[in-house]
Amino acid sequence: MDISPANIRDTPPHSRPRSRSRSRSKTRTPTSRSSSAQRRPSLNSTASSSSSISTISHKRSLSSSSLNKLIVTATQIDHDRSIPSVQVYLDNSLPLDFFKQDLISLIKVLKISKWHKRPLTTSNLLVNRISGALTNSIYKLEYVDQENNKLPALLLRVYGKNVDELIDRDNELSILIKLSQKRIGPRLLGIFSNGRFEQFLDGFVTLNKLQIRDEVISQILGRRMKDLHYKIELDEQSDLGPQPTCWKLIEKWLKLFETELLPGYLDANMDPQKIFMVSFPQFKKIIQKYKQWLFNKYDAENFTANYKFCHNDTQYGNLLLHESFKPEDIVYDSSASNDNVTTIKSTSNKKDTSLAVIDFEYSGPNFPAYDIANHFTEWMSDYHDAERSYYIHDDKYPTQVEQLNLIKSYVEYDFQYPSSNLKTEKKFDDLINDSTNPVSIIQYEIEKLYNECIYWRASPQIFWGLWGLIQNGPLKPPANNSNASEQGINGTYNITVGTESLTLDDKDEEDGVLLEDAITSNDDDFDYLKYANQKFALVLGELIQFGIIDKTDIDEEYWPVIKYLDTKTYNV
Known part of the structure; x- marks a missing residue:
């Protein structure tokens, strides 16, 4: 767990770590806190x-x-x-x-x-x-x-x-x-x-961007997710609404942004298209098309049967591992994976309690595939990057084998069949009746869940992109550049009022800006607008590949920003 002393305020300014934030005001000085x-x-x-x-x-x-x-x-x-x-x-x-x-x-x-x-x-x-x-x-x-x-x-x-x-x-x-x-x-x-x-969970340490890539820890997380999804009962009266938690909040935040924040963007001369890469009305239509496409992949009459209790925020900062844990203590052997070249280790669940999940602020009824897909996309973030903590490193997305490593652990542990009613070419009855080959049922569930994670992957990007805009809060309208004069004791003093910058550029913060005190809320230590832009770049890349939108629907100037992840799925 990364811990910074609260009394960092007592250290000289030049020796403090550089803030991750980018000041939106070019007129800040060390004395203008x-x-x-x-x-x-x-x-x-x-x-x-x-x-x-x-x-x-x-x-x-x-x-x-x-x-x-x-x-x-x-x-x-x-x-x-x-x-x-x-x-x-x-x-x-x-x-x-x-x-x-x-x-x-x-x-x-x-x-x-x-x-x-x-x-x-x-x-x-x-x-x-x-x-x-x-x-x-x-x-x-x-x-x-x-x-x-x-x-x-x-x-x-x-x-x-x-x-x-x-x-x-x-x-x-x-x-x-x-x-x-x-x-x-x-x-x-x-x-x-x-x-x-x-x-305070003594002996537990927050996972980092490298540890979540460890194949043994990843398998533990798969099993811990399964425990959470299936051992916390949902309330049929309040939890089984027409939309899962993530989409209820997406709808809410879209409306909130449009009514409460969007007018301020226009007043501040900030073009929302710089964030969404399309106009906001077009963005809303695109999101609704994706939602309909996604929901249509499931049995409509039993849609809520897919709901499980989900964490909905499985980034590494919410995952704790006990400092006494040793991966070698739970490794059984290695068995060939699907490509017969790489291997997936087989591990025991006897040390699973060494991994704790915290922070349930966004939890609620959802599709398990959302939870898993959200975790995989967090592999691309480095929230401790001193320069670009907002940036999404799409080359860091887990490989197919790394995804299967967690998914296989999830499916095999406390096996559930069927895990969802995703529409597939293979029929449930045919698989169940094939009692001579139960391995084929497990393989089917692994491949099906892998596909679901691909289909759902844009949902957490929409969710966290909108979250970033709401978390950022209203924008201030820029002050007019003007010179004013005021009568002083010994003469007239000229006062210059600067214009606040509201751009999404990557310029470094000017030297000499006073860092936030370590004990002060760090809401300004993260660039939420750039973060939202990165998330929406992923969304557009996904939907282009799904055929939901065409690349030409987006202005050509934004094409280099769009991020593309592998969308190939299994034939199930």
């Missing part, structure tokens, strides 16, 4: 700012308010467990000492187990930022007193800005409660208005 909220206003910024428990301007922390006026409610998990909750906001843009004081106050109010009864001091509280999260700000909290006595570490999650329309927090809480009842994921310890405290 502005808050994240100012540079990227929240869609609900008024409510957020008025509810904050403390602000830099007032230097007032939660501890100075009347704690006994806060009403703590409890959400029941089961007969002997409940989660305390309080309606108060935590401002993680505060200076470190103030932030620590507010954390201690919240811990006391929520009566966090083993912490709240201790006389906590800010000097003994260690706050470390965990990098890699894009939606939230994540911290590891540790406490070591003067006698070197330690408390169990806590994970603090502060929700990011501009996510009110991205995440249904009530639905997320109900899912987390359901997972907690199954003893899946870290324990919830306390909830506040814009975040929560969780159990």
Whole structure:
């Protein structure tokens, strides 16, 4: 797990790591620090700012308010467990000492187990930022007193800005409660208005871009996905709607972008076609054509029978591996794969609990193929790239053998037949009646799921592309270049107002720009517009190859940007 010290603010500016963000303002200077909220206003910024428990301007922390006026409610998990909750906001843009004081106050109010009864001091509280999260700000909290006595570490999650329309927090809480009842994921310890405290999984380390490519770890992930998909029951009343979770949110975000954000793009002189590579109305029509094409591949009468509980965000930052895990402990042997040249290792599931999946903010009923396809596309991202963290490296997409390695592990583990009602040339009854060759049924399911992942692959690109636009928030209209004068004490001073840049170019940030403090929300450390553009470049490449659109439907100037992945499928 990548952890950066929260007190990085105390290091000289020249020794800090370079920010991943690209400033949209060419007029920023080291002395012109502005808050994240100012540079990227929240869609609900008024409510957020008025509810904050403390602000830099007032230097007032939660501890100075009347704690006994806060009403703590409890959400029941089961007969002997409940989660305390309080309606108060935590401002993680505060200076470190103030932030620590507010954390201690919240811990006391929520009566966090083993912490709240201790006389906590800010000097003994260690706050470390965990990098890699894009939606939230994540911290590891540790406490070591003067006698070197330690408390169990806590994970603090502060929700990011501009996510009110991205995440249904009530639905997320109900899912987390359901997972907690199954003893899946870290324990919830306390909830506040814009975040929560969780159990910190000691000994677990976040996977990186290289580890997810490890064939043994990939097989474990396949089995862990299968557990999640089939062992968490769906509610027939609320979970089996006409659209799976990803498409419900895609429809919602398309409408939100069109009504709330698109007018601001036009006011800011930003042409949306630079992001979508087609006009926005055309983009909407293309997406609907793809959706209809995709849904028509399944039995319409039993469409919701394909739904399983899916994570929907299986990027490597949400996958943790225990530091004691050794791949060689679970490798049985190697058997020939389909091409009879390369090999796929056979592994045991006895160490599968060494891999933990976290962050269920986007989870819900969906097609398993979406979850797997989403994970494969995350192989192309490097969110820790100092220069281009937004970039999609299409040459890093897993090979066919690498895909089959995970899919084979998924299908064979706790075998389910049929896994979906995808329309195929081969008939279910014919395969079932062929009892003399059960291997052919497994092979059929592997090939079928491989095909489904190809068909679904554009869906997570649409999903995360729109997510990036919503996460980015409204654009500011450019200020007019003008010169103004103001009468000073000893004369007249000329004031120049610059124009804010809103382009998608790759120019480096100017030297001397003040980096965000490590403890401050990192919403601005990622270029969401370029990220969305990269995702949509993948979408167009897929749909061209599927024959849903023609390349000539896109202006020729954007052709070099389009990304093409292999869309060959098995004949099933």
